Amino acid sequence: MNLTLKIWRQKSSKDKGGFVEYKIADISEHMSFLEMMDVLNEELITKGEEPVVFDHDCREGICGSCSMFINGEAHGPDRGVTTCQLHMRKFKDGDKITIEPFRAKAFPVIKDLMVDRSSFDRIQQAGGFISVNTSGNTTDANAILIPKEDADLAMDAATCIGCGACVATCKNSSAMLFVGAKVSQYALLPQGKVEGKERVKNMVAQMDLEGFGNCTNTGACEVECPKGISLDNIARMNRNYVGSIFGS
């Protein structure tokens, strides 16, 4: 298939940036979106032009690196996939594809389509962990019985790969699906409950500090999330937050 790509190019975080159009030919419908981008970059390098910078790593939907906003949607038009799992068969011959970086004040553009998502790391560092005494007297985690339902819900929440599609797609640039998932994966388990109140307070405070917007429950984040993280995690975070402020 032959395509026209309208790609955001930006030299650095201080550069204003703008769209540049590229024509690309003979793209196989079986290619992934990132492979198509590789073909484009090969052509640009051959012509002596600077390739388009974009994040990528595992290319199998696990690392959450690939962060493109394609034709108005985070990770493009498919559901439950990252950009590396998006195939060109989702597009038609002759299509014009608009590719932008994830947009949020808390995700500043580094270059072209690459954004700085270290705000997520700082939220994790604020409380997304459990404190364990590793001096040799730890209890085997399997010795603590956990209801199957809680274990499943915690595992569902833990599948969040921190890709930032929730922030990118939310009209408010809210990170509450991400933070809700990270709070929930611990809050549902006995090991995580010990520091539960401090965790939710600290992670929400860091989220606010990073400049993310407020959730208005549009549900767009849940739809675009490649791992299907449920909005119920946001409700759980809200409950835990109220409990941490007003609970005994």
Next chain:
Amino acid sequence: MSGFLSSSIGRKISMSLSAIFLMVFLLQHFVINFTSVFSEDLFNSISHFMGNNILIQFVMQPILILGVIFHFVMGFVLEIKNRNSRAVGYAEYDGSANSSWMSRNMIISGAAILAFIGLHFYDFWIPEITTKYIEGDTSGMINGNFRYYEELVHKFQPLWRVVLYCLSFILLSLHLLHGFASAFQSLGVPSMRNKIIKTIGNIYAIGIPLGFIFIALYHFAIH
């Protein structure tokens, strides 16, 4: 408490609580207004009671006004913060691919409702306050009869006002179609896919505004 209200979740929760308070008020407002369709006397009696009861006038009414002001001010504050959270917008953004129009445009339907409340205050509340507390007439009577029903009917005679009221209630319905479940979700009740909450929400969000539209059209048509 100030720390709670300055946090994103605290603001969400305060918006939800004020929304639920306003929805309860709207329900009782509808029930009272609906009596005007089948009993002029009952409507007059309730209106006179509501307009002269000390608890309602000097406790509930100020709380209601504060609730309305809080909901709108907080709504606009959150909207500004949310807009600032994305300094550079997308060239292409397909919001309809993953969310409803109602959920994305609460500020538009909310601003329209605010404008409607301005008209509603001009039509009913300001004349009522003027009559009772500036002119000092708390009898509720005019020419030997209660004035409330006549005032209601009189307001719904011009077609432009009836049309404006109907349009406002349609926007109110759109606001509530997202707002009802959203309020409970923010309070920590997983509501966005909960069939019971969604069904009650849809009945409320369509039924109440439709009822208000019916009342306006009824008085326009029969008088």
